[in-house]
Amino acid sequence: MTNNLMKKSAVFVTLMFLLATAAFAADMDMSSSTAESSATTEDSTAQSGMDMDGAQETQEESQTADYEVSIAFENDTVKTGSNEFTLTVKDSDGQPVTGAAVLVTFDMDRSSMDSMDMSDPLEVTLTEAGGGEYTGTVELSDEGDWIADAEIVSGDTTYAQQLTFEVESAGPNMIVIGGFLGAIALIIVIAFLLKRKNAKQ
Amino acid sequence: MKVEGEKRANPQQGQQRGFNFLDYRPIAKFMKSRWYPGIFQVPVAIVFTFIVFELLFGPSEAHDNFGTAGTWVLWWPLLPILLFLFGRLWCTVCPFGFLNDIVQKFVGNNRPVPKFLKKYGIWVIDFTFLLITWSDHVWGIVESPRGSGILLMLLLTAVVLSGAVFERRTWCRYLCFLGGVCGNYSRAGMLKLRATPEICQNCTAAACYKGSDQAAGCPMFEFPRTMDDSAECNLCGNCIKSCPNNSITIQPAVPTSELWSIKKPRLEVAFLAVVIMGIVFVQNITMLDIWNEILAWLETETGTTNYYIIFTVTFFIAMLIPIVLLLVTGWTAKRFNRISVRENFSKYGYALIPLDMAGHIAHNLFHILAEGKTIWYTLMSVFGHEVSHTSTALLDDPTIQALQYILIAFGTLGSIYAAYRISKGAAKPKLVTVVYGILILVFAVLNLLLFSMPMSMRM
CATH class of the missing domain: 3.30.70 (Alpha-Beta Plaits)
Structure with missing residues (x-):
């Protein structure tokens, strides 16, 4: 019986570790150096907020003389942590601009900051996903107003565009927390029942 | 199993036992x-509960979260110092151990420790310590309050399970990932x-x-x-x-005295001592400003931008270098002391512990002294008082660096002296000390080099 219990315990611990690993991978922030040094090539169709006429809170759209540039994040609400985003670049005729080199520098809007926290600006080089879309990942450390300075180099011409968006604080993952609390409660109940059973024997 | 004994005064007390x-x-x-150790356990458990709550439900940014400051800027840097001064007293006070005791008292089944754990427990600890260090770098656990919170919840669950199933503090002795480090540092305490x-x-x-x-x-x-x-x-x-x-x-x-009087050196303890040297190197390198340049170079050389792969390879190499260096040194020393490479590795791995501890304390000294004020700022923010500040430092960088160098110097001397004392009684002790002294100096120089470069902060 002891061995059986131990085997079950080992299986349980393994499962808990896998659960935590999944939680880390799904819920947590990837290291900031990853975000800073590389851009992802996620399928842009999986992203929300791409409708140019939509009323997305996280999407800001601006017109320049020649280009129309917009930024959209994968989630409706941009939260602190790792965020995938797509920059869409179109020319004055509404045709996608392809083959451009796109660099976006993210920085907090210093004028709106309450505290003295100073995060360094983050530079992200984007990867072209086709159809005038360029994708990347950025690690946004603080809640508040952010500015994205996009620099688009196409041929011999460089275009700069400033976009603003708001970042909210990422809340706790209640599913993960509830999972752990449930597991702890289950262990205690089973242990109590086993102890009582053993005491009767 | 309770044994009652008659208490009687010891006639030899205080006479032949030295200072006690x-x-x-x-x-x-x-x-x-009956107040000891509860008088320490209860307040620490209350603070710990508050920290876990802050990590899970408080601000999601590390530099605003008291849980992050309390855990990684205060507790983690203080731990090796406490271990040096008071041995594993922390393990008695530790909220995980306290929770284990409570669970055991009410629902514990007191099963015996599995033979596997008795035989390979330290290897399990070594492996989980490496795994958690690796996870921290890959997923940014320290920099993420939620990540730190999830880690603590995972540990809490495992502790409850261990306390509910097994006898005594099976968790602390055979499973806690910090148990190996605590044990090693206590030996030098x-x-x-x-x-x-x-x-x-x-x-x-x-x-x-x-x-x-x-x-x-x-x-x-x-x-x-x-x-x-x-x-x-x-x-x-x-x-x-x-x-x-x-x-x-x-x-x-006498600090480090236990290292040279070990009767049966254990390979797994020596292994941990060696890999901690590698871990300190990794911790330092990844917090240096040049890390991004190294990362870019690695991306070019390996042809991948996948951080998992790049960091895992870096981590593996960083662990492997000290292991290989100690093996090579053991092979060289074998010519003089005529004991096997394995035995050399096991015995002299212990000699690295003082330098390990010095490197560990020196690394974290930066965090507690350069970011120490964040503990106060984040605590105030919990109560709704935002403190405007321009610096989080308690001391300036040159002073911190000087303290780090002094610590490494003490650690180096401690390790060389330990190697000398371990060599005594074997063949050609002076030559063997010189051989291991060179290895220790190489590690010391590497440490000094890393501490001479600007390091990034945790908060």
Whole structure:
């Protein structure tokens, strides 16, 4: 019986570790150096907020003389942590601009900051996903107003565009927390029942 | 299993046992009282609960979260210092151990420790310590309050399971990922608990191990009579309370003295000592400003931008370098001391512990001294007071760097002296000391080089 219990315990611990690993991978922030040094090539169709006429809170759209540039994040609400985003670049005729080199520098809007926290600006080089879309990942450390300075180099011409968006604080993952609390409660109940059973024997 | 013993005064007390803190009545009375160690455990458990709550539900940014500051800027840097000064006293106070005791008291089934854990427990600890260090770098656990919170929840669950199923503090002895580090640093520390052999030789009660009506048996499965180091002693006071003969002493120890008097060096302990050297290197390198340049170079050389792959390779190499260097040194020393490479590795791995500890403390000294004020700022913000500030530093960088160099110098001397004492009694001790001294100096120079470069902050 002891061995059986131990085997079950080992299986349980393994499962808990896998659960935590999944939680880390799904819920947590990837290291900031990853975000800073590389851009992802996620399928842009999986992203929300791409409708140019939509009323997305996280999407800001601006017109320049020649280009129309917009930024959209994968989630409706941009939260602190790792965020995938797509920059869409179109020319004055509404045709996608392809083959451009796109660099976006993210920085907090210093004028709106309450505290003295100073995060360094983050530079992200984007990867072209086709159809005038360029994708990347950025690690946004603080809640508040952010500015994205996009620099688009196409041929011999460089275009700069400033976009603003708001970042909210990422809340706790209640599913993960509830999972752990449930597991702890289950262990205690089973242990109590086993102890009582053993005491009767 | 409870053993009752007649308490009697020890006629030899304080005479042949050297300086003993327990010869001072207030200290002995306190450690034998029912208030010890609860008087430390309860406040720490309350603070810990608050920290876990903050990590899970507080601000999601590390530099605003008191849980992050309390854990990684205060507790983690203080831990190796506490271990050096007081041995594994922290393990008695530790909220995880306290939780284990509570769960065990109410629903514990007190199953014996599996043979597998008894045999390979330290290897399990070594492996999980490496795994958690790796996870931190890949997923940014320290930098993420939620990540730190999830890690603590995972540990809490495992501790509850261990306390509910197994006897005593199986978790602390065989499973806690910090147990190996705590054990190693305690060996080099300044405090030791021992039994008095002359008194114990006539004892048949063994209340220190089995327990008595005064206290439970040793939670760490130790028998003080046969203990030859402090690696597994929590200073919980149970043996002091239980011993009917007042055999237990708590004495000051010459730092590192236990490292050269180990009777049976263990490969897994030496392995941990060596990989900690690698871990300190990794911790330092990844926090340097040049890390991004190294990362870019690695991306070019390996042809991948996948951080998992790049960091895993870097981590593996960083662990492998000190292991290979110690093996090569052991192979060289074998020509002089005529013991096998494996035995050389096991014995002299212990000699690296003082430098390990110095490097660990020096690295974290930066965090506590350069970011120390964040503890206060984040605590104030919990109560709704935002403190405007321009600096989080308690001391300026050059002063911190000077302290780091001094620590490395002490660690280097401690390690070389330990190597010298370990060599005594074997063939050609001076030559062997020189061989290992060169290795220790190489590690010391690497440490100094890393500490000379600007490091990024945690908060």
